[in-house]
Amino acid sequence: MAGSIAAVDAYARSVEARVVAVDPTDRSLVVLDRTVFYPGGGGQPADRGMLFRTEDGRQWTVASARRAGSEIVHVLDLADGEPSSVGDPPSVGDRVHIDLDWARRHLLMRTHTAFHALCGVVWRDYGALVTGGNMEPGSGRMDFEFERMSGELVATIEETVNRELVVAREVRVAVLPRDEAFAIPDLIRTKVNLLPPGIEEIRTIEIVGLDLQADGGTHVANTREVGTIRVTGYESKGRINKRIRMELVD
Numbered sequence: 001m002a003g004s005i006a007a008v009d010a011y012a013r014s015v016e017a018r019v020v021a022v023d024p025t026d027r028s029l030v031v032l033d034r035t036v037f038y039p040g041g042g043g044q045p046a047d048r049g050m051l052f053r054t055e056d057g058r059q060w061t062v063a064s065a066r067r068a069g070s071e072i073v074h075v076l077d078l079a080d081g082e083p084s085s086v087g088d089p090p091s092v093g094d095r096v097h098i099d100l101d102w103a104r105r106h107l108l109m110r111t112h113t114a115f116h117a118l119c120g121v122v123w124r125d126y127g128a129l130v131t132g133g134n135m136e137p138g139s140g141r142m143d144f145e146f147e148r149m150s151g152e153l154v155a156t157i158e159e160t161v162n163r164e165l166v167v168a169r170e171v172r173v174a175v176l177p178r179d180e181a182f183a184i185p186d187l188i189r190t191k192v193n194l195l196p197p198g199i200e201e202i203r204t205i206e207i208v209g210l211d212l213q214a215d216g217g218t219h220v221a222n223t224r225e226v227g228t229i230r231v232t233g234y235e236s237k238g239r240i241n242k243r244i245r246m247e248l249v250d
């Protein structure tokens with residue numbers, strides 16, 4: 001299976017699955033026939049959670065996940081289990097139930113959506129492109145090509161982003177054929193187009209009325225779910241490159 005259910009339904013927290021592969025050299029690496037885990041990417045960290053074996057209820061902590069070619073690999077914490085079976089992964093063919101650490105993931109969805117709102121405001125109001133970004137649950141940073149950024153401007157940006165969030169804009173996910181996606185102006189908002197050349201379909205995230213961009217991450221369905229943000233700092237990373245730090249206010 002190529003993708004995660006997370007790509008189409010960010011609110012899917014758990015799924016029944018079957019183990020299809022266990023890495024023979026590193027037995028903490030497990031592939032399932034389906035998953036709800038986000039494998040990380042686009043500045044959003046991978047999910048964490050739990051794996052339960054249906055047959056005997058044995059459980060494993062899933063410390064992380066990552067993409068490996070067309071598959072999603074779950075990284076189990078094999079040291080964490082009953083003493084008799086520490087170090088053993090589940091077996092190929094086992095039926096399992098996989099569960100996200102939902103509190104963490106939902107916070108990441110709110111954070112990721114907040115950064116798209118920031119990105120949308122900075123692009124619409126100042127025409128600045130994103131050069132990079134990274135997030136943790138509840139906070140993060142985003143870098144822009146934004147020569148004239150100032151403390152005053154950052155305060156205005158914070159206000160504008162909060163005004164956009166509170167009007168409850170719908171957030172839509174779509175998967176478009178490549179040609180259709182590339183016909184959308186400004187879809188690729190990052191300075192460097194990171195999409196692999198051979199890709200046939202492009203997933204887009206739209207904050208209706210504010211922002212539309214190619215993106216692989218997980219987001220909330222409406223900006224009111226984000227709440228309020230606070231800009232916690234900004235820095236110059238050079239004459240042109242500026243960094244904005246932001247967090248969710250709970």
Ligand SMILES: [Zn+2]
Pocket residue numbers: 042112116215216217
């Ligand atoms: Zn994104």
